[in-house]
Amino acid sequence: MYKKDFPYFKNSNVVYLDNAATTQKPQAVIDSQVEYYEHYCANTHRSNFGDANKATQKYENARKHLRSFINASKNEEIIFTKGVTESINFIAHSFANSFDTVIISSLEHHSNIVPWHMQGRTLHKGLEVVKYTSDLDFDFENFEALLQKYPKAFVSVTHISNAFGKINDLKAIIKLAHKYEAVVLVDGAQSLAHMAIDVQALDVDFLALSAHKSFAPTGVGAVYVKEEHLNKLLPYQTGGATIDKVDFESSTLLDSPYKFEAGTQNIAGVIGFSQALSYIESVGYKQIQAYEEELYAYLDEQLHTIEEIKFYNSIQHAIGSRSFNIKGIVHDDIGILLDKMHIAVRVGHHCAQPIMKALGIKGTIRVSIAFYNDKEDIDQFITALKKAIAMLKG
């Protein structure tokens, strides 16, 4: 229904089911990039001529847009970054390194594991990991036990698992964490493409966002910082665009968000991010969620027609990604043959090696949907998958 808005589908015969890695971009987002570079390419927050003013205005409008999109209370709480990885690294270095303990979940991807290791934290030495239940759900009992043992911790958890599509109950996680005076960062890399987030309703302290996984250009993202933490945050990097006054004696910094956005930002990307949010708004999350839930259930139903399939979780509390293996076949082989049949899925560990190791596997075949996919995509994928299995088992 929505494929017509995405030029990729006019130009490619690929059934694209790798949306957890990145999404396709609607024409409006692509046009916004061309428009910036063709008509008003200038730097922001510096020069005073017309195009520079326009670029600054569009950039700041994008900030306002994201602020209202996630229901943050102030523009100062929205800091643009390169994406979720930079957002988490920024908060890890600028804020969380003063915490004795960081608690993450078992289903985190590497972007929410490696920054903590780089701080010298290892399991049970400054880093704790919440267990998962038999259906790969967040284990609240274990979480509370960790919070009791390590109150006032820094909690960093994903909203939706990129590898298995599991949705964490953020409201419950944040409420419980706050009970023990912990601070919570949510990794929202997979969120915006699938569901609305209201930072005030959630009462989340930090929210890391990725633009390119939500129909916007690559190389841009954001981090929401609750106002009460802004003054405790140190700049991750400084330089151009962050300063108020500089002489050779000393420098004074601007207020948030500018002091956190050093150098020239991905201006076109930020403007494109806003355009992608507009596109999501034009479709509506209610429509997106209802449609995706139906498509996801259809995918699951079709996959269940394959006898040799091995799942690691049900589709309860899950959306977007479905991860599985075929008994007796290495996932890599399936990936190669699907590619030759023009089906794009991801095979491997999906940048979540620890959970793969915990499950005793090297990786999975992951199908990840977006609202522009349809049942025909799923049917083509299932037909190709069955053919690949037959070839490999034959």
Next chain:
Amino acid sequence: MSIQTKLENYKENLAFFEDELQKYEFIIDLGKKLPPFDEKEQKDENLVQGCTSQVWLICEQKDDRLYFKGTSDAVIVKGLVYMILDIFSGATIQELQEVNMDIVQELNLSEVITPNRQSGVTGMIKKIKSYALLQGA
């Protein structure tokens, strides 16, 4: 048959298939011809570096020639292992020491396998050559 002749034969065979999937069926069938590989030899020291799937390779010397055995946990890679072992196994140590070919390019495998897997194929050649250099040392 020389390494070069065997290589040319495979190149011709692979070029014969216009349909990509048929090319893969050919490779998969080659994998089925691999002789059994002792499970005890599936150890880390015999693993080939650079492979996204696991590939094990061992070497035996008879006179001045080297004979290779190998396997993989992935079906398609098994076919590639067969092809490479068929090309290089039984060559003289001196021939193998002088091997300096880009096998991916020689066999036009870049259209068949992904960059990750290409480095695995290159890894097999490196291991074969390292065995030859070791034997000749």
